[in-house]
Amino acid sequence: MSKYLMGIDNGGTSSKTAIYDLKGREVAQCTTYTNMLTPYEYWTERDMDELKRVNFEAIRGAVEKSRINPKDVIGVSVTGHGNGLYLIGRDGSYVRNGIISTDNRAHRIVEKWLSDENYENIVRPRTYATIWSSQPPALLKWLDMNEPEVYDKVEYVFMITDLVRYWLTGKAGFEVSNASGTSLFNQDTENYDEAVFKYFGIEKWLKKMPPLIGSSEKAGEITEEASKKTGLVRGTPVAGGLIDITASALSTGLVKHNQLSIVTGTWSINQYIDNKITVVKDLFMTSDYPLAGEHLLTEASPTSGSNLTWFIDTFLKAHSKLLKIVDDESSVYDYCSRLVESVKPWESKLIFYPFIFGSNAGVANSSAGFIGATKETSLAEFVAAIYEGVCFAHKSHVEKLMNINEHILDAPIRIAGGITNSETWLQMFANVFQRTLELVNVKENGALGTSMAAGVMAGVFPDFHAAAKNMVNISKVIKPDLTMAGVYKQKYELYKKSVISQADVWANIENTVLLKPKAKELVCN
Template sequence: MTKYLMGIDNGGTSTKAAIYDSAGHEVAKSTIYTEMITPHEFWTERDMSELREVNFKVIRNVLKKSDINPKQVVGIGITGHGNGLYLIGKNGTFIRNGIISTDNRANQIVEKWLSDEKYETIVRPRTYATIWSSQPASLLKWLDENEPEIYDKTEYVFMITDLVRYWLTGKAGLEKSNASGTSLFNQKTEEFDEKVFEFFGIKKWLKKMPPLVESTEKCGAITKEVSKQTGLSEGTPVAGGLFDITASALSTGLVNHDRLSIVTGTWSINQYIDNKISVVKDLFMTSDYPIKGEYLLTEASPTSGSNLTWFIDTFMKDHSQLLEMVNDNISIYDYCSKLVATVKPWESKLIFYPFIFGSNAGIANSSAGFIGATKDTSLAQFVNAIYEGVCFAHKAHVEKLAKINANILNSPIRIAGGITNSNIWLQMFADVFQKPLELVNVKENGAMGASMTAGVMSGLFTDFSSASKSMVHISKTISPNPKLAEVYKEKYQLYQQVVKDQSFVWNDIGNVKLATV
């Protein structure tokens, strides 16, 4: 009987389930989009009842699409966005909405912590990370100050991965790679750190943290009730799962040192693994990796391909609708790539900084924008600037990583995610970096990486190296055009200078308070 693995991935606004065979072939996939609730400025939440129902529904859907016997699913792995906050009350009750990892309500709390010199002596040397506003520490502190009644109602503090596993198995646990990304986890002891909780003023919440579990640990099995609601076989084992950036790394075959992995999508994710770590003040995150003794060093920000989606939705709806009416064979994204193909890199100095959903510039109040437009600037040049801006944002992250470990640029770059659907964009990445790109043939990086944890847990694979060898495949390699090295070097330098010069403008905009009428 053929054995299959299931991966479940919960992003900020979507829930996905996919089934894979042991060779990494995607047998079936189901995706359901959910509503982001924004009751106040800077808040991003989701309804817990809806979240549970869509997780059960994508499982039902993918089993139906796959047309396999549920007993052939030998293990389930779960991933999802890191951080945010999902609280559960007694007997699994819902006590408030879940909070997504794009929430910014606790920003002022974070600014106060980072301005305290004790942060650099107490927190960073233990966590190897920089606290940010949608991490559990920030949100728990905000709840203490604004919704203090929540503490007594809470039984468990979960990340979304752990919440979904709890719903499937009825057992509580907090997976280590997720925990290590919370700024509450001591990277050396691999435990929650009491001194860090004390610094943040949330020590009492330690009692609400579930036991830590490993990514490949069997953390329960599908219950009888869940079997009825999902179609899964009762007793199917469920693995600890992964933080989504960790799942993305595994899905690109990141199992060896000195290899760079880039995943494109809403977030620009750039990372490598190492068995050595050090305190680096401006590094986005160091987190636990599911290979013993290894860490994942990550530079990331929401500055990737979703900027193009924003531009299309905002300025190109007419083009999109027209394409739907007259041509079934070309999508609006294909159309954008065709536009970019008409622009020579040296023909336009239009610069776009891709900060619609957030910035990696390290400058307060920074936002997106175009610089260099004239009456002669074409639509193709605007789209081309977006393509280039996303490449440059990734490059800025990679340069930070290369300062820590220059060896990551000695090998081809593994790349996956949304932009891999565009050959034009892939070639631009290769030309900007002047490095070969190895394209990993994975459509759903999170679900694939999560399924690999189930494969190791179930004994289908002995470890992640064997799982990677079996499931991760390079579909093609894109070589850079050396003739374009100098022009992209100049354009990247121009991009960097524009971002630097904009800091004064962003600061002024942030301080302006407009009169109301």
């Protein structure tokens, strides 16, 4: 009798459920969507009722599509975007909208902390990470300053992984890999850190934090209510789960030292594992990895393939007929790849900053844009610049990681995510990095990675090494074109220098307040 594992993955606007056999083959998948709410500048939120509904719909959809007996699902596990903030009241009620990991309302608070030398003495040596604006410390502090009435209504502070697991099981917990990415967790003691809470001025929130739970630990079982709404069998065990960056790393088979994993999507995720960690200023994140004694070192930012999606939605879809593009998703992306193939790298110096959703430039207030365009610049060059800009953003992250471990490119790069649907883009990645790529055959990185936690929990795999060995499949190897090394080295240097030179421009844009026309005064006779 076949057995199956279920992985549930929540991004910023989508909820995905996938079912896998024990060889990592996807049996069925269902995606549902929520609306991103942006009531004010810098805010990104979601309605909690809608979020619960679409999660249950995605689970039910996957179960129905699979046509398997739900009794054969032996384990369920959840992943989702790291950080953000989801607050639950004492009766399971929703205290306020959930906050997504792209929220930036607390950026002024973070700037103040990062400019304080006490942050470097108190926080970083404990968390091994850099605080950013959509992490719980910043958002909780913002709530204390702007919505103080919220505190008394809250029973639990959750990440989205913990929230969805709570809806499925009725049990509250805070999963360790998620906790370790929040800037609230001490990487040495493997626990919440009271001194860190106190530094951030949110020590009262410590009593609202749920008990910590391991990734592959049994966190509860499917309740009667969840069973009726999802089609899963009551009593099906649910694992602690994983933060999305860890799930994505596992989905690429990242279980060895000195190997780089790249995942492309909304976020540029670049990471490796090590059993030794040190304090590194400005490193994006060091988090717990579900292998004994290992940590995940991550450089990431929302600077990856979603920049192309933005360009398509903004400039191409409205003109698809004019451009003679068949009106469907795959043909638009195929059209973009053909445009890129028509431009030789040495034919265009157009530079794109892939910062539509955020930046990794190391320059305050940096935003997206093109530079170097002339009246002769073609549509193909604009699209090629987007492809290149995304590659360069990944490369700048990897350079930071190589300053810590120079051997992470000794082995082929494991790569997965949205851009792997484009052979043109994959080849460009190989050419920019001048390294061999191993393409992982996975459509839903987060769902596959977190399903491994369910497999370990259920006892079908003794550990995550075995889970990865059985469930990760390499579908293709891409070799770099060595003749492209010189031109991409030049273009990457142009990109880096251009980013630095834009600092004053971005600062001026951020600080300029545009004047509205004054209303004309009424003259009464």
